[in-house]
Amino acid sequence: xxxxxxIAIAALLCLTGCGKGKEAQRRLxxxxxxxxxxxxxxxxxxxxxxxxxxxxxIEVRKEALAFMRLVEKGESEQNVAYCDSLLPxxxxxxxxxKKGFTFEKDTAxxxxxxxxxxxxxxxxxxxxxxxxxxxxxxxxxxxxSVYFGSSPIEHTGLKLSIKDGTFxxxxxxxxxxxxxxxxxxxxxxxxxxxxxxxxxxxxxxxVSVVDKKERIKAEYTGKKPYSLYLSDADKKAIKATxxxxxxxxxxxxxxxxxxxxxxxxxxxxxxxxxxSE
Numbered sequence: 001x002x003x004x005x006x007i008a009i010a011a012l013l014c015l016t017g018c019g020k021g022k023e024a025q026r027r028l029x030x031x032x033x034x035x036x037x038x039x040x041x042x043x044x045x046x047x048x049x050x051x052x053x054x055x056x057x058i059e060v061r062k063e064a065l066a067f068m069r070l071v072e073k074g075e076s077e078q079n080v081a082y083c084d085s086l087l088p089x090x091x092x093x094x095x096x097x098k099k100g101f102t103f104e105k106d107t108a109x110x111x112x113x114x115x116x117x118x119x120x121x122x123x124x125x126x127x128x129x130x131x132x133x134x135x136x137x138x139x140x141x142x143x144x145s146v147y148f149g150s151s152p153i154e155h156t157g158l159k160l161s162i163k164d165g166t167f168x169x170x171x172x173x174x175x176x177x178x179x180x181x182x183x184x185x186x187x188x189x190x191x192x193x194x195x196x197x198x199x200x201x202x203x204x205x206x207v208s209v210v211d212k213k214e215r216i217k218a219e220y221t222g223k224k225p226y227s228l229y230l231s232d233a234d235k236k237a238i239k240a241t242x243x244x245x246x247x248x249x250x251x252x253x254x255x256x257x258x259x260x261x262x263x264x265x266x267x268x269x270x271x272x273x274x275x276s277e
Contacts, residue, residue, distance in 0.1 A: 040075035076261035139249025155222030168206035
């Protein structure tokens with residue numbers, strides 16, 4: 001009786017094991033079909049499920065691991081092809097958007113240069129309170145609240161709003177002599193607070209989506225209240241700079257993704273060639 005029971009259990013375990021082996025192989029075959037149809041993410045998920053669900057199916061897992069390299073290579077080749085097809089379009093858009101901008105770079109101090117609209121250059125805005133903006137070569141935009149007056153207001157932030165109460169604002173930038181700096185000259189005070197990247201995204205996007213006929217109020221937040229209304233020229237400059245930043249950022253991201261994918265293809269090819277020797 002005991003012997004018959006052991007035989008039955010062994011047979012059951014064998015059937016269970018064989019069933020798991022078939023299921024693991026079925027999933028691998030599905031991954032291969034997905035690969036052929038260029039469904040690379042789905043193929044990777046199917047292969048990952050084999051490793052998680054069937055840890056004892058060593059042979060199938062080995063085959064799946066080897067096949068994963070082909071899937072990752074296919075995915076990387078697809079990424080390169082996508083970047084190659086879209087980059088010329090974005091670069092053409094960039095060439096159009098850059099018209100009217102000047103490029104400034106101090107090679108002694110700056111790693112990246114900045115694109116600034118001619119109406120936004122410092123020499124054209126001496127002794128004026130206004131919102132300055134620009135974007136660097138990598139697509140990081142900046143905005144700066146510039147204050148010029150007879151007495152300091154010690155501001156640390158910027159809030160933009162329209163008549164219906166809709167608004168956007170920057171985070172507070174404490175005085176540090178860098179991103180927030182102040183100086184006095186000939187009895188007047190100049191304060192400049194700069195908001196970079198994500199710190200200015202909300203206010204830049206606000207200007208870009210608000211109807212151009214709307215009056216936009218700029219409030220300098222901090223110790224003493226101060227406000228002004230953006231001129232049509234300044235609104236146009238901020239919107240144009242934001243559009244340029246989006247395209248520059250996308251181009252930069254695609255170039256990085258292409259380089260990353262090309263490097264991955266090279267490494268996979270090296271592994272495949274080594275295994276075939």
